[in-house]
Each structure stands twice: as C-alpha cells, then as structure tokens.
Amino acid sequence: xxxxQLIWLGLASLILAGCGSQDIPDPDPDSDGTMVDSEYEGDTxxxxxxxxxxxxxxxxxxxxxxxxxMVIYFDFDQSELRAEYADVLQRHANDLANxxxxxxxxxxxxxxxxxxxxxxxxxxxRSQSVRRLLLIQGASADQISTVSFGEERPAAFGxxxxxxxxxxxxxxxxxx
Numbered sequence: 171x172x173x174x175q176l177i178w179l180g181l182a183s184l185i186l187a188g189c190g191s192q193d194i195p196d197p198d199p200d201s202d203g204t205m206v207d208s209e210y211e212g213d214t215x216x217x218x219x220x221x222x223x224x225x226x227x228x229x230x231x232x233x234x235x236x237x238x239x240m241v242i243y244f245d246f247d248q249s250e251l252r253a254e255y256a257d258v259l260q261r262h263a264n265d266l267a268n269x270x271x272x273x274x275x276x277x278x279x280x281x282x283x284x285x286x287x288x289x290x291x292x293x294x295x296r297s298q299s300v301r302r303l304l305l306i307q308g309a310s311a312d313q314i315s316t317v318s319f320g321e322e323r324p325a326a327f328g329x330x331x332x333x334x335x336x337x338x339x340x341x342x343x344x345x346x
Contacts, residue, residue, distance in 0.1 A: 239255070239258045240341060240342045240343070241325075241339050241340070241341050241342070242255050242258070242259070242296075242300055242339060242340045242342070243335065243336075243338060243339050244296055244338045244339065244340070245338070246281075246283075246334070246338065247284075247292070249292060249295035249296045249298075249299050250299065251299055251300065251303060259300065259303050259304060259307065260307055262274070262304060262309075262342060263303070263304045263306075263307030263308050263309045264307070264308065266304065266308070266309035266310065266313050266314075267307075267308035267309055267310075270310060270313070271346065272313060272344060272346060273312075273313050273314070273315070273344070273345050273346050274313065274314055274315075274342055274343060274344055274345060275314075275315045275316070275317060275342075275343045275345050276297040276300050276301055276314060276315070276316045276317070276340050276341070276342060276343075277297065277316075277317050277318075277319060277323075277340065277341040277343060278292070278293030278294055278295070278296040278297035278298075278316065278317070278318040278319065278320075278340050279293055279296075279318075279319050279320070279321070279323060279324070279325070279337055279338070279339050279340070279341070280292050280293050280296075280320050280321050280337065280338060281321065281324075281333070281334040281335075281337040281338050282321045282324070282329070282334075282337070283334070284321075286320060286321065289320035289321045290318050290319075290320040291318070292318075292320070293318030293319060293320045294316065294318035296318075296338075296339075296340050297316040297317065297318060297340050298316060300340045300342070301314050301316055315345075321337070324336075324337045325337055325339065
C-alpha cells in the first residue's frame with residue numbers, strides 16, 4: 171500500500187514541477203514575436219511604439235501642448251500623485267465626464283529596481299491612484315481600465331537616475 175502512495179506522490183511532484191516552469195506570455199504579441207508596429211521605423215533611444223494599440227490621438231479637446239500630457243510620473247517607490255498633475259488629471263476627468271463614449275487605459279510602469287512581483291504591484295497601485303482621482307473628478311468607472319506592466323516596458327533603457335525617472339510612470343491611452 172505504501173508503494174502506491176509513493177508512486178502517486180512522485181507523479182504529483184512531477185506535475186507540479188512542470189507547471190512551475192512555464193513562462194507567462196506577454197499580452198498581444200505581434201506575429202513575429204516583437205511588440206513593435208511593422209510601420210514603425212525603430213530608433214535606439216528607448217522611446218517608441220509598444221504595439222499595444224496606442225489609442226486615438228486627441229488634439230481638439232486640449233488647448234496647449236502641456237495640457238495634452240498623457241504620462242504621469244512618480245517618485246521612487248511611490249504611488250502617490252504629484253501635485254503638479256492635478257490640473258492635467260482634472261482636464262482628463264472633465265473630458266471623460268463630458269464624453270461618456272470615451273474610454274482610457276491606464277498603464278502602470280516602474281523602473282527596474284525591485285523584484286518583478288513587487289514592480290507589478292507598484293505599477294498597479296500607480297494606475298489605481300490615477301484611476302481614483304479621475305473617478306472622484308467625474309469620470310465613470312466603465313470608462314477606465316488599468317493594467318500594470320511593472321518594469322517590462324521601459325520608456326528609457328539604462329541604469330541611471332534619468333532612465334529610472336522616465337520609467338516610473340502611468341501612461342494614459344485613449345482606446346476608442
């Protein structure tokens with residue numbers, strides 16, 4: 171009887187070991203496995219298309235260039251919004267409140283410091299803090315979706331403070 175129990179225990183261990191080694195696929199990869207639009211002629215400065223459906227460019231709703239801010243930056247290891255983004259987020263909330271058909275996706279990002287799991291959580295906390303403020307200011311919950319990419323989609327490559335600052339962000343993407 172103990173022999174059968176050992177066989178079942180061994181099989182269960184093999185199954186669990188096989189499940190633990192699977193990689194988690196990146197969402198919506200292109201057919202060639204890259205995340206870059208085929209029309210985009212890439213550059214090497216770390217900025218470019220990410221292949222996630224960048225949404226619709228909206229220029230009629232905003233007056234000046236600084237009003238069109240689509241990226242909210244954060245301090246190191248923080249998910250609290252900086253006061254400098256209050257006006258920008260108010261304009262986004264007003265746009266959403268006045269145009270109930272508009273939808274946005276808030277994409278949370280972090281720099282490369284910290285574990286992958288921690289950075290996914292931090293990116294989610296950042297996108298949720300932007301979402302909460304937009305909801306308080308009049309946007310509807312069904313207009314806003316959030317996703318966290320953690321450190322997986324850097325805006326800038328490098329291990330210096332300038333690159334870290336550019337990677338600690340939430341990107342606002344209009345999806346309709």
